[in-house]
Amino acid sequence: MGRGGRRHRGRSHRNQSEDSRENVPKPLKSDAFSIQNRIWSNLDFEEYYKEQRIVKAEEWDSFIEILRKPLPAAFRVNSNGQFCDEILSILENDFVKSLQAEAVESGELEGIKPLPWYPKNLAWHSNFSRKEIRKNQTLERFHEFLKLETEVGNMTRQEAVSMVPPLFLDVHPHHFVLDMCAAPGSKTFQLLEIIHESAEPGSLPNGMVVANDVDYKRSNLLIHQTKRTCTTNLIVTNNEGQHFPNCNSKRALSVASEKYHHPIDQLLFDRVLCDVPCSGDGTLRKAPDIWRRWNSGSGNGLHSLQVVIAMRGLSLLKVGGRMVYSTCSMNPIENEAVVAEILRRCECSVELVHVSDKLPELIRRPGLKKWKVHDRGGWYRSYKDVPKLQRDGVLRSMFPSGKSDKDSATGGGSSSGEMASDEPAEEEVCDLPLERCVRIVPHDQNTGGFFIAVLHKVSSLPDFPEKLNQRRNMTARARNSYEKSSYEKVSDTVVTQPEDTTEEIIVEEAALDNGLKLEKESTSEEGTVELAKEVVPPVQKGKWKGLDPVVFLRDETVINGIKRFYGINDESFPLNGHLVTRNSDTTSKGNVKRIYYVSRSVKDVLELNLAVGQKIKVASVGLKMFEKQSARECEAGSCSFRITSEGLPVILPYMTKQLLYATMVDFKNLLQHKSIKCTDFVHPQFGQKAAEVAEGYCVVILVDCTQKLECEAVKVNSPTIAIGCWKGKASLTVMVTTVDCDQLIQKLAC
Ligand SMILES: C[S@@+](CC[C@H](N)C(=O)[O-])C[C@H]1O[C@@H](n2cnc3c(N)ncnc32)[C@H](O)[C@@H]1O
Structure with missing residues (x-):
């Protein structure tokens, strides 16, 4: 039933949700003008990143030039999909060749190619933007292919760099994984694929994924998207990441019934993915409206939330476990500064992991050790330079040393609103091994920008009360805007214990509607x-x-x-x-x-x-x-519950009744005509069995003509193709959506 032993059921999702990123604002109507007229520049952005030296001076032109080009489309073949091998073969043997001419015309060597760093050639880069794929006549066949396979769940359109964090997380099928900021769910989907990788048909892995997101509507996109994985091992939750609850039943059990058996008494995770909300300027190429809106304040405003979400993630991680912190921002305040702060808070209990030997073909750069803070038009090299009046928006943790006035030798902020000390500070250099962080810059391999840090929890975190910890890192300005934000207030707050301590922005509105309905x-x-x-x-x-x-x-x-x-x-x-x-x-x-x-x-x-x-x-x-x-x-059937198409692959290997075995000709006829009288099947033996099966839901399994049409004749395994049907008084009717029927007909024709 598909790679790794799991059969994937094609699902009919007319509006495939796309990978989308928080905090990348949706264009307003007034933005239409600037987007249409391609105002793909912003002087503040340029000044900011030149000053931060995120690339060498001699690289600046290549860096800024590629940011003004649309992002090439990338996609992933779902490894658990039933037709994974067939799809890879179509890509390799058909589209690689047929799209080449079109690519050469636009100055590229190839139209599509596998991303060299992604395992098993499952992820692909195209040299066409999404718009080109949609609009170009020559690419029409490819567009149709992508659309259909995405719709039925065999492929996922996802930005290349966004595929990296789950790979660095090193997930195994028995792991408990927490995806803290998960919506719209492209990385959750990848995590689930890994969890299910080696499972036999119908057997369920021991691990699971908790996919959490504070935003209810975005969670619905995730629920919709992950339905295509047909997983029993997922819980979608709506808690604030920084307040994700402690579940420790030792205390609860003393008040609850002793009879009530709890196989686990504390919820801790082997892996945590912390793909936090960010300013999203790594996605400029597909969200050009960011050019117009960009300012350094949004990164500063998110820093504290990013720190507290990451800290919560670490407190929920088992000792020995791994957490990946990631953003699609290029801003050191949201990246290295956050990682440095959590390392300082965790003292020696958390280490930054070297990942230079992992995914060797992925071009990456080391994390920065030096950066500055920009606020309200001014640049600061050290916290002690920040005028007192401006400290509502700037935190010591934003600086490379993380030192406050008290910590620094010169110390003492002025209350005058002028410079906090007479002498401007030396440029700070972080003494933590931030070079182990991974920076992906767009012009290295024609992608978006991304940041990843891999953390290993060596021992329990030091004792500190979480609420204090959270307040410590919130600027007055951030606290204000955070409290004003629309996050739902929860009636239950975190139990504090010592251990407590925007990718594709084009979310199709119709998909959102659909998700909400679902x-x-x-x-x-x-x-x-x-x-x-x-x-x-x-x-x-x-x-x-x-x-x-x-x-x-x-x-x-x-x-x-x-x-x-x-x-x-x-x-x-x-x-x-x-x-x-x-x-x-x-x-x-x-x-x-x-x-x-x-x-x-x-x-x-x-x-x-x-x-x-x-x-x-x-x-x-x-x-x-x-x-x-x-x-x-x-009234007709003796069981009032039918099996859903997403549930069928999981339960089918264990069913011993209501099974029918059809040869290709009858199977195809059923798909084409949707409803057939038992007396009208080509093989009378099949018609007879169909007539005998109890009225109600049944499953028709495709067998080749050498096999006997008997229940015992077929063992359900990876390539088994089966559909749910309704047995009426004298006929069989398929219970599969038209899209799934069409897709099956197409696959059976190959
Ligand atoms: C960068 S996006 C996540 C993308 C996602 N990991 C994916 O691959 O599809 C950040 C997410 O964080 C969520 N978010 C924002 N604040 C949050 C909070 N305090 N706790 C949990 N999630 C939060 C947003 O709703 C948004 O969906």
Whole structure:
């Protein structure tokens, strides 16, 4: 079922959400003029980065010139997709050649090529911008290919540099991973691919991903995007990264039922991805409106939030674990200054990891050791130079030494609003090994700009109260704007313990709409769950306004009905304890509409979250596996729940009933005609089996003509192709979207 043993189900998502970046403002109507007229320059930007010496003087022209060119499109083939190998073969054997002529015309050697540093040739760079791909007639076939494969979930359009952080994170399938600022989810998607990499069909990895983002709407994009991975190992949460809760059930258990079993009593992660909100000036090439809006204040304003999110990430990381801090900004205040500050706060408990031997073909530069701070028209080399009146917007942690007046030898800020000391300070040099950070500059390999730091937690963090820690690093100005921001106030605050311590901006509006609709569907279900009397989780009601609670389904009638109808053996594929619903009303009976399947790892985390009083705000969890049929359909079938197309690949290897095996000709006919009478199939034997299968949901599996059309004849494995159907009184009808049907027909024709 696809590379790495997992079958991917093509999903119909008409509006594929694109990688998008926070804090890259969307163009206003008034910007249309400047964008159209390509005002791709900003003198403050140029002065700032010349002064920061992010590239050598002799490189400046190449640097600024490439920033004014549109970004070439890049994309990734999803390694868990069922048709991964076929797609790679089409790219390598067809498009590499057919797009070359067009590329040569525009002065390039090749049209598309694999990114040399990405494993298994899965990621590709094109020498055409997104606009060229859309508009150029010669590229039409390629555009159609990209569109369809993206829509059904076989490919993801993602900026090349944004693919780097998950690779440096060194994730393994058994890892618990926290993606702290995850929306719209392109990196979460990559993390999930790695988690599922070596799983056999139907077997679930031991690891999991918690994808968190404070922004509810952006989280919906993530939920929409990650649906295509058909994963049971994901929880999407809506907490503030810097306040991501402590889940420690030791205390909670003393008040909760002792009977309530918790396989994990504390939520800590093996890996943390901290892809923080940033000013996003590394994305200038695809978001040219940034030229007009850029100013040094936005980087300064984000520094403190970036520090506290990263600190929280480190406190949630296991000792021995790894965290990647990344931004798509080129600004040292958001990058090296943040990393230096967290290293100072963590003392020797956290180290910067050398990654020069990793991804050797990725061209990168070392982190800076020297930089200055710019605020309200002035440049400062040291905190002691900053006039007192300006210290509401400038922090000591923004400087390379991180020293305040008290720490520095000359010390003493003036209250006059003039210079804080008489002598201007020497240029500061950071004494931390910031050269180990990774800077990607656009003109090195025709990309956007990016910054990455890889951190290793060597031991527990030093004791300091987190709230103090957060205030210490907030300027009055940042605090003001932060508090005024629209982040939802949460009723539960962080339990403080010693250990607590914008990429593609073109988010298609239609995708957002779609995401919102989908989210509404999946979380505002009304209905009920019958809970087994002996095991009652401590909290049943939803704690978070606007989100239905996550409730374990323990209704034996429903569960046994499903098991019986589909022939599922609890030992090989346990349903009990792994099924959840989103119900706000747990009083009335029998109205569960959607049932989600969660992996063991997710189940453990959900149980822990219940035990600690639902501190984690769960927006979405697990994989929608069963959906209730309409009353009319249920009359016909003996099981009122059908299997969803995203759930099918996971449960199929464990089904022993409601299976039909068709040869190519009948299978294709079904896809083409959508509904066929049992007597009209080409193979009468298949028609006969179809007539005999119980009314209701069933699965039709494609076999080659040498195989017998019997249940025992086929073992479900990677290349197995199967579709969900509805068996009526005398006919079979496919339950697959038109896009998925078309895509399957195309693949079967090859
Ligand atoms: C750079 S984007 C993340 C991109 C994402 N990692 C991806 O690859 O698709 C930053 C994200 O941080 C989120 N964010 C902003 N403030 C946050 C906070 N305090 N806690 C958690 N997330 C936050 C934004 O909503 C935004 O989605």
